[in-house]
Amino acid sequence: MIRPLFILLASLLQHYGSEAESSHVGKFHLPSVKEQNGVQESHQEKVITVSGDGMVQSPDFPHTYPRNTAVVWRLVAPSNMRIQLTFDERFGLEDPEDGICKYDFVELEDVEDVAVVGRWCGSQSVPAGHTSTGSQVRIRFVSDEYFPSEPGFRVRYSLLPASPSEPEAPAGLPASLPGIEELSEAVAGLSTMEEVMKYLEPERWQLDMEELYKPTWHVLGKSFLHNKKARGADLNLLREEVQLYSCTPRNFSVSLREELRRTDAIFWPGCLLVKRCGGNCACCSHRCYDCQCVPTRVTKKYHEVLLLKHRSGGRGLQKSMTDVPLEHHEECSCVCKDDWD
Template identity: 70%
Template sequence: MVPLLLLLLVSSHHQHGSEAESSHISKIHHSSVKEQNGVQNSQHERVMSVSEEGMIHSPDFPNTYPRNTVLVWRLVAISENARIQLTFDKRFGLEDAEDGICKYDYVEIEEPIGGMVLGRWCGSQAVPGPQLSKGNQIRIRFTSDEYFPSNPGFCIHYSLFLQQRSAEPEVPPVLPHTLQSIEELNEAVAGFSTVEELMKYLEPERWQLDMENLYKPTWHTLGKSFFQTKKGKGVVDLNLLREEVRLYSCTSRNFSVSLREELQRTDAIFWPSCLLVKRCGGNCACCAHRCYDCQCVPTKVCRKYHEVLMLRHRPGSHGLQKALTDVPLEHHEECGCVCRDGLD
């Protein structure tokens, strides 16, 4: 009985000692997580609260940065209405691109919400231009592989960009449709989405009666005979007709593009040879503004990277060099009709 009791006491002491040691290790680990200037170290990304000017840079800037490094910063403005302005230091140099694409060492900026990449940069020939976040957050990612680190790396200065609310423009009073010219009335009619809204605008007092009259049977005379034409909402839906016109007007839609033509590469073959991209298309025959010569143009553009197989002739060899590569393609997310005169 004595050895058994002694064994239980030893086991209990060892268990309590492990719990104390575990608690001590947890405290050490927690204390090793530092928070300075709003920066909280994390295994995946560093979250930085932006309330004033500051900077982030590659390790050892302006000297050679280390190999095999992945660093991610997420900048968060203290106000939801604020934006974040990024400006690159003129001292900029990372490993050069291959075939015009930053594949190995690069710095990349993206929107955390939606994951839209604003740009990816490497090399040292041109310093990236200033960047402005769409919302109150922005993410910066730095990656280096195990070969050919360069210098000086990069340094990005950040600051808050407060949006100034412009004074509300004075809206001119809308004339009754009876006093409008045919051009003014045409422009006003084009802005309504449904027949009901249009009728309310034209006849506020009796629009319901006009709606009923639109679909009532009508009688026509042909010689001495009369015949009735039936109308019904189930036969013709003017709202659907308008929607069909909208779909075939200026919108962002899928287009198939040839990679060799799009990238202007005559020295390589890509597989697949064509990719689908979003590009503006359709007609602008029904411009809401008074313009007789409209053009469908992109109003919001983003660049997306697509992984494809690239084949090239290897110098001094009869075989083909095969490699997976990322190709950047422009996508038009939003489109609009613009007067051609305004584009010149």
């Protein structure tokens, strides 16, 4: 396979290469918070106030984009407007692997639905246009350290008035919404996806299953990497056993509705496992009275789940597969409470 060979060659080049090359491959950093021409930049994302037509694009478009890059734009329009997105015909990122965009990709998220609309890469076809369901959308561009491509992408955005028949979207439906809590409790007690679909639509559950997994015009990809440590000498093994009960990332179950603060939707499964810091700090190296376990490296991972929502106007349930972002702690450390505060 060409990618592993390229990785080996790239490693050799990185070892013997010039300082100029290594500086070119350096990680892209967003500047500290500032605002200019309606664009507010922070370490997390660039917030763009949409008042007319504009565009966002991969760095150096239409030429080869840099490696090791992560850029996020959040487009914010007035509450009574929607954002229309159109991709430039010139589109090309690193090709997918096994049909999944794992390495370089551009991703579109509808902020109101907390749902990934699509993730795209390669150069076979230009992504279709999209109109936001609310007044905000998020565009995310990621490239790894291999195979930068060209021309990258460009997305043009413009404003559209919300449909007159479209109900004003509430910030969050109350938890007492009739049917939501009862339905959530019933769905939580089911063991398989088939049982969920049979419970919701006894007459057409098989058709619904086919619709959920039918290939669509976008490709969603998830990649979860887990590094495994090799067993060392007995002393290393003893230390690793202690670490199991010390301050380390470990599995915790979280409720999606509570984690995402969504009272207007039901997720199945309703709980997922995440890595969060836990354990004690009995072996804390700091000389302080109160040593606490805190995360020192946090990442966001996407998990595909079934989303159930009431359609507007009481027209039944909307069922869809969606990606939900959850925070994972990858590294933890014991620190003095006074220092952390």
